[in-house]
Each structure stands twice: as C-alpha cells, then as structure tokens.
Amino acid sequence: MDFSRVELSDDDQRFLEESRAFLSDLVTEDVLRRDRETGDNFDEGVHLALGAAGYLEREWRPESDGGFNRVRRRIWELEKRRAHVPWVTSGTTAMIARSVEKFGSPELKAEVMPKVYSGHVRLCLGYTEPEGGSDVATCKTRAVRDGDSWVINGSKMFTTGAHNCQYVFLITNTDPDAPKHKSLTMFLVPLDSPGIEIQGIRTIDGDRTNIVYYSDVRVDDKYRLGGVNDGWTVVREPLNAEHGAVEAAVDGLQDVAIMMHQALFMADAADKAAAKVTQADPNGRRLIDDGAVAYRLGRSVARMEASFSTPNIFGRVALAQTMRDISPDLMDLLGTASSLPLGTDGAADDGAAEYVFRFAPLVGIYGGTLEVFRNMIAQYVLGLGKPAYAAPAKKAS
Numbered sequence: 001m002d003f004s005r006v007e008l009s010d011d012d013q014r015f016l017e018e019s020r021a022f023l024s025d026l027v028t029e030d031v032l033r034r035d036r037e038t039g040d041n042f043d044e045g046v047h048l049a050l051g052a053a054g055y056l057e058r059e060w061r062p063e064s065d066g067g068f069n070r071v072r073r074r075i076w077e078l079e080k081r082r083a084h085v086p087w088v089t090s091g092t093t094a095m096i097a098r099s100v101e102k103f104g105s106p107e108l109k110a111e112v113m114p115k116v117y118s119g120h121v122r123l124c125l126g127y128t129e130p131e132g133g134s135d136v137a138t139c140k141t142r143a144v145r146d147g148d149s150w151v152i153n154g155s156k157m158f159t160t161g162a163h164n165c166q167y168v169f170l171i172t173n174t175d176p177d178a179p180k181h182k183s184l185t186m187f188l189v190p191l192d193s194p195g196i197e198i199q200g201i202r203t204i205d206g207d208r209t210n211i212v213y214y215s216d217v218r219v220d221d222k223y224r225l226g227g228v229n230d231g232w233t234v235v236r237e238p239l240n241a242e243h244g245a246v247e248a249a250v251d252g253l254q255d256v257a258i259m260m261h262q263a264l265f266m267a268d269a270a271d272k273a274a275a276k277v278t279q280a281d282p283n284g285r286r287l288i289d290d291g292a293v294a295y296r297l298g299r300s301v302a303r304m305e306a307s308f309s310t311p312n313i314f315g316r317v318a319l320a321q322t323m324r325d326i327s328p329d330l331m332d333l334l335g336t337a338s339s340l341p342l343g344t345d346g347a348a349d350d351g352a353a354e355y356v357f358r359f360a361p362l363v364g365i366y367g368g369t370l371e372v373f374r375n376m377i378a379q380y381v382l383g384l385g386k387p388a389y390a391a392p393a394k395k396a397s
Contacts, residue, residue, distance in 0.1 A: 001068040006071070006253075016075050022053065032084060036342060041088035042164045043123075051119025052086075060094050060117065074253040081264055087123050088207075089161035091261075095238040096123040096169040100188060103234050108188065109115035112167065122162040125238075126170035126189070126212065129154070136171055136239070137180045137232065141214060143172035143187065150224070152189070152217040158366065160209040162198045166191055168212065169238070175224075175229050186232030188223050189214075205358040248311060256308075257315025262363050263308065266323045269352035271300055273330045275339040276349055293333055300326040313381075317373050325362035327353055 008016065009131040031043050036290035050056050061067035062124040068076060080087070097116050099125075100109060127136040141154025152172060162168060167188045191198070195217040203207050224233035248256070252358060277287035277297060286294045302324055330337040334348040342351030364370040378384040 005270035012075065015072055019076060019079045024077055027083045027085055027109060037087050039202065041086050041207060041227060042161060042165065045088060047090065048119040056119055060097055060108055070251055070253045081261055087168060087261055089124065089164055091098060092125050092161060093123045096125070099169065099225060099234055099238055104188070105222055107222050112188065121167065122165040123167050123169055124159055124162065124165040125161050126156045126168040128157045128231045130157050137184065139171050139173045139184060140187050141172050143174050143185055150219045150221065151185070152214045154220060155211060155213045158209045161180065162191060162210040162212050163200065167339050171231055171235055177228060181232045182229055185228050186225040186231040186234040187219055188225055189217065189219050191287065193217050195391070203362055205355065205362055225362055256311040257319065259278045259319045263319045263323065265358050265359060266304060269327065269330055269349065269356045270304055272349035272352045273297065273334060276334055287333065296329055296333060300329050313373060313377060319368055320360065320364035320370055323363055324358055327357040327360055331357060
C-alpha cells in the first residue's frame, strides 16, 4: 500500500499557503465561539467572504467552467476542515445547486445561481416529515396546481439551516393516487413566501435544526425542478450524495465516504485523549503506563483508522458507528473531568470527547438512520431481500 504524499507543484503549494492564511484570518475564535453558541453550523460573514473572494464559485463549478482542478479542490476541502469553517449550510447549498443547474429553468438559474456563488443565497433540504422517518418517498406535503402556480400545504422536520437560507429544496406530493415514487414533484421554494413558518429545534449536541410549516404557500411554476410527478429523478442524485453512495475516484483525491468532516471531530478527540494519557502527574505517573489504558486507547484508534478507510455507503455506517462506540471509551479513560463541555474550566480534553459523545447519535440519524443503511446494504449489496416489517400473520385457530 502506498502512503506517499502528493507532491505539489510550486503553484499548488502557493495556493495551499494562500488558502490556509486566508481561512486562518477569516475563521477567528469569535466565529467558532458564535458557532458553538448558536449551533447553526453557519456563519454569514465567513460565507459572504468566501463568496466575495471567489472561493465558492471555484469550489462549486466544474473545472471545465472555471472551477478548481482536482488537486486544488482537495487542498481546499482539507484546509476548510483544518480551519473548522462552519459547514452544514454550505454543504446543503452545494448539493442542491447541482440539481438547480441540472433541472432548473433558465429563468430560475439566472435568479438563483449568481447569488449562490456570491454567498448571498443559501439552500436547505426540505425532505423529512414529522411522521415520515427516513423514507422521503412517503411524502404527504401536497402541492396542487392552480393556473401558472402551485399551492403547497404540509410540514417538514429537520430542515437544518432554513433560518439562514433563502430557498428550500422541497419534495411534495402532486398525485396522491399514484405509486409513491411516481407522485413526487420537486420545487425550489423561496423561504420568504407568505404562509411559511420556521420554528427552531435544538438537538442533544446543541445544534439547531427546524420544523417548517407550509400553509397555502403559493409558488410560481418557474420554481419547479424537473417534470411533474418526476421528482424522484430530481431528488435521487442529492440523496445518493447524502447517503454516501459515491464512486471511487481513480486519482484518490476525494473522500472515500461521506461524513468525513464529522468524523474529524472524532479524530480530534482521539488526539487529545492520546496527549492527555501521556502526561505525567505530580508523582511522575502516566495513564498510558497502565496496560489496560494503552490497550483501550489503541483499540479505539485502530477502529477509527479502519472506519476512515471504509468506502462508500459502508463507510457512512462505519464512521457513525465508530463515533458512537469509541467516544464513551475515550471519556472513561480520561475520567470524570471528561464529562465537562468545551470551554469549561477543568475539562480533561477541552470537551472534545464529550462533544463527540453527544454528536455521534445524530451522525447516525441525519441523512438516514444507520438501521436504514444497514438494510440497504443487506438488500442491495448482499442480496438478502427486502425486510418484512409487517406483523406476523396470526395462525387460524
């Protein structure tokens, strides 16, 4: 196995240094503190600065249209993570923008895309419903045609970033009598439309998401993406990206699975735990000198490294499950003080493992639960057939 580094050209090395310096000046301690306090995973000032400097356009356009080449794209992705650039709303915007480019009308693209690239327009995902779970195709939010417009009624859960976005990528049901995958139509709905109400929800890790209500929301037909009742075609590509169903790149210049950004919090916690257990106490004793501590830390790091190397949808499961499994072990190794959160005096590792412990359950839920992904692997990869969820039939007496 070749673990050699990529040798950068002088120009690419200069790009790395320039982007690192730019992000270091941009993502300040105040930005990170605000992000922790709000739980938004978004900072408007940072986002607009990235747009003004041309980074958003180069990141999101293909190389043939002025975007980064493969090497610089990878450099940029890694430098953003190193600087801890708030990431959620930027990520949803990038996914949806590709669908707008592919399925939007010329009029819609002219309205939306220039402001996406400048940072003034952000896009969020309107999939999950209060009773829908991970199966977005069971959509009950209705869109009814009325002349040249549509009237939308319903509600969506976990519309993360809606309060910082201008449009929602909304899945609706336009034919209740049709099979569920043939009844869907996608819209890019302006979030300032009358009849939309956004209510914040806090998750256990401190992040903010939203429930969004749609009451007689009137949307012009120009905001429709793709054909009527052909929404599954439109939504499938970003869904696949969110699920981690990505093809391996022959040049190796991409993540092998989705959730790598989230998993870096786990790597940070493991690094801090390793540093802590090698520090000597006033009596000169180190936790790492206890064989049980060394074994458990080594086991956690080995599992983490294995998860980082697991590709495609398998990696999506491995990363989330590993975060769930090793975060309590890291906290246990560090003792009671590891339960104190970030910024608290006396926290064993500045709250790193404690945050991963709270964050990990959500990583295994959003974008689809681990149970759903395991069923997908069983059904589509291992050929084990579709799960039978119906109650067993009662035997006749």
